[in-house]
Amino acid sequence: MSGKERIRAAFEHREADRVPIFEQGVASDVASEILGREAFTGATYLHYQEALAWMQGEAAHQEFEQRLKQDMLDVARALHFDMLSPPWRNSERPAAQLDEFNFLYGDPNGDYTVQRFDPDAKTFSAAERHYRTPAPETPDELEPAVEAAEQSAAQLHMEDPRAAYPWHAEMLGQCGNEFEIAGGVGLGIPLDPVWLMACQERPDLVGRWLDARLACVEKELEAQAALGLWVIWGGGDFAGKGGPIYSPRVFREIMLPRVQKLCQRCHQLGQVYVYRTDGNIWPIAHEFFVESGIDGYGEIDYAAGMDLDRLKARYGDRITFWGNVPCGTILHHGTQEQVVEFTRHVIEVAAPGGGLIVGSSNVIVPGTPARNVLAMVQTVLDCGRY
Secondary structure (H helix, E strand, O other): OOHHHHHHHHHOOOOOOOOOEOOOOEOHHHHHHHHOOOOOOOHHHHHHHHHHHHHOOHHHHHHHHHHHHHHHHHHHHHOOOOEEOOOOOOOOOOOEEOOOOEEEEEOOOOOEEEEEEEOOOOEEEEEEEEOOOOOOOOHHHHHHHHHHHHHHHHHOOOOOHHHHOHHHHHHHHHHOOOOEEOEOOEOOOOOOHHHHHHHHHOHHHHHHHHHHHHHHHHHHHHHHHHHOOOEEEEEOOOEEOOEEOOOHHHHHHHHHHHHHHHHHHHHHOOOEEEEEOOOOOHHHHHHHHHHOOOOEEEOOOHHHOOOHHHHHHHHOOOOEEEOOEOOOOHHHHOOHHHHHHHHHHHHHHHOOOOOEEEOEOOOEOOOOOHHHHHHHHHHHHHHOOO
């Protein structure tokens, strides 16, 4: 079977010749170890690599983009992936490189951010932020942002899907019969404190903002359907280890109706929708897994209590599960034996009857031993159907 056929079988709750495998990101240093050469593939390390390429000029950046596409294909084939999704990039061109590890983005005389690379952790994150206009501090101050979102939604037009999604269009043409090519649209309440306050004090503003985002999402889905994208890899983080970051009531009253509309539109277009979020979502499990209409659930956070034994038993007839092998503990710090044992358990409890895609609980993070990633993949290959 092809990777595309395995992914389709998983969402149709049929068993394939083996359980499908997928990662939404493999850190560049891990991919480099697997391929035996420097690779551009993922995580915030990729953002630093792209910043370096930008500072070498337009030609160097174009070469970076071509290498990125090839490296992603090479690592996907080396790891027997069955689906591809676009890399998480920071495509903004830096305004200046301050030193070896620090880059300035934005207007040096206005709003700008300094991004700093940590060579030990392989992370590239904001070290300084400078804004001329203060960020909103109270829910009422969000009104201009909501109005801007509504205006943007009204003005969004996507007449040419290939121009809107060039990476997807290229991958569909190059390897669309080999891999499932995942589309993507997200929907979630911003987790900044002022937005969380607004959930209580100005739920009308939060609802309007989500409706504006949903109007954009529907146009994006239509464009992706026109390209032939079937799996929509979406969602948006809203939980931590202790449970949802906002209350179950907020999810039921504000988020749930919009997620239902999103899923309904996906289904009208013949697509399936995967909602991804870290954290413990048991407090809203019925609403999330049953009432929302989602087809898949990803970034399954074992460390937060989201174990596949319970999930499969309760929702395995309707939900396709992706992930669950802990990326920050077992894959990153565990032994090969621990990786094999955990992966085998995931397959044993969740693969029968279909509905499982094996992968990490989020992404393959920087510093993960390549031998552990290979052990997870080899376990899937050794297990066959289940």
